[in-house]
Every structure is written in C-alpha cells, then in structure tokens.
Amino acid sequence: NAGVMQNPRHLVRRRGQEARLRCSPMKGHSHVYWYRQLPEEGLKFMVYLQKENIIDESGMPKERFSAEFPKEGPSILRIQQVVRGDSAAYFCASSPWGNVLTFGAGSRLTVL
Amino acid sequence: DQQVKQNSPSLSVQEGRISILNCDYTNSMFDYFLWYKKYPAEGPTFLISISSIKDKNEDGRFTVFLNKSAKHLSLHIVPSQPGDSAVYFCAARTTGAQKLVFGQGTRLTINP
Numbered sequence: 505n506a507g508v509m510q511n512p513r514h515l516v517r518r519r520g521q522e523a524r525l526r527c528s529p530m531k532g533h534s535h536v537y538w539y540r541q542l543p544e545e546g547l548k549f550m551v552y553l554q555k556e557n558i559i560d561e562s563g564m565p566k567e568r569f570s571a572e573f574p575k576e577g578p579s580i581l582r583i584q585q586v587v588r589g590d591s592a593a594y595f596c597a598s599s600p601w602g603n604v605l606t607f608g609a610g611s612r613l614t615v616l
Numbered sequence: 617d618q619q620v621k622q623n624s625p626s627l628s629v630q631e632g633r634i635s636i637l638n639c640d641y642t643n644s645m646f647d648y649f650l651w652y653k654k655y656p657a658e659g660p661t662f663l664i665s666i667s668s669i670k671d672k673n674e675d676g677r678f679t680v681f682l683n684k685s686a687k688h689l690s691l692h693i694v695p696s697q698p699g700d701s702a703v704y705f706c707a708a709r710t711t712g713a714q715k716l717v718f719g720q721g722t723r724l725t726i727n728p
Contacts, residue, residue, distance in 0.1 A: 508659070510659075535714060537714075537715060537716075539718075545720060546622075546705060546718045546719055546720035546721050547660070547705065547707075547718040548718075549715045549716070549717065549718075552714050552715050559714065560713075560714070560715060563715075595659055595660070597659075599714075601714075603648060603650075603665070603709070604650065604662050604665065605662075605716060606662070607652075607659035607660045607661070608659050609657070609658055609659045610657075610658075610659050
C-alpha cells in the first residue's frame, strides 16, 4: 500500500514561469490537503479538497495559486507566474476523513 | 494570528534522559491535538494524538499531556534515543473542521 506520492520532488523555475505539483493520495483516501513550509517556518495550511470539490481554500493566496482534485488522477497544485517568495516545500497529505493526516515527502520548489 | 505556538525553536537532550516538548494554543474550540515528527527531506509522520476529553495519552516511549485550562500540551519522550533527533510539530483541529493547524516546530537533538 503505497503512501502519499508527490512529484516532482524538486522543481526549479524561473520567475514568471508556471509550477505544477502533483499528489496521489493513499489508496482509499478521498481527502487531500496542501500545506506549504517556508524556510525556517512551520507548516501553513493552503487548501483542502475532496474529489472534484474544493472544501476549504482559506489558506490559498488570492492570486496565481489554484488547486484541483479531479475525479480521475492526482491532485494538482498550480502556481502561475512564480516569484522568488514562492520558493518553499509543498506538502500534500491525505486522509480517509479528518483527524490523522498522512503526508507525502514533499515537493521542493526553487524559483530563480 | 498564530493559534498554535511552539516557543522553543530547539532543544538539546542527553541520550537516555527525558525530552519534553511544549505547545500552547489560543483557540478554545480545538478538540483534537496531534504531534508529528519530521526528518530532513521527508514529510511529517504522525506520532501520537489526544482528544480534548482526555488529559493524557501514552504510546510506548511517547506520552502526550493536555492541560485544557492552561491551553497547553506537551510531549514527553523517555528514554530519548539518537533516532528521536528531528523536528517535532504540534497540531490542532477544531470540531467539524478537517484541516490541522500547525505550530512552528521544535528541533530536538539527542546527544550521545
């Protein structure tokens, strides 16, 4: 039973480019969460999704960031026109419902 | 607004001794608390949790204590082992909400 799979593990983008981060939840988990960890900081909630629905996006920046969790395929976190401040580790987590979240290994985005 | 606070960025403990990590929260609506452990370049892994109806939960070398009146919880690790060296995150959840709110983390170093 594979855990939460994230790819790519490392992504380098130049300012103004787009970044797409993918997350496949654990088998049987229908809830997906995205968190961001800036250098030397804790994990900040970004968005919570269930299949085809965004449930809570209160932590998402208002511009340039979007997330989806389609009926088929992984969840995608998309960052348009990246800036240096977007450089961070992005963690995806999944759960069958609430409480304990299982995290992936993260995707580290570096913006040059 | 930091609802979950870990005021000690780092802690150093001798192998075999007790490690005590602390966490304070401000939101009285939190009803479930968790501790996660994170190694470098990996995602956080779940360690132990406690419901607000309890004041203590134990799992092997790990014990979590909850003091609701003080809005404080702590994680005790005894005896501490070198493999316990990691960053520890405290997290909390409100009733009916799915997302977890994390503290900034405490870096624990176990010295041989």
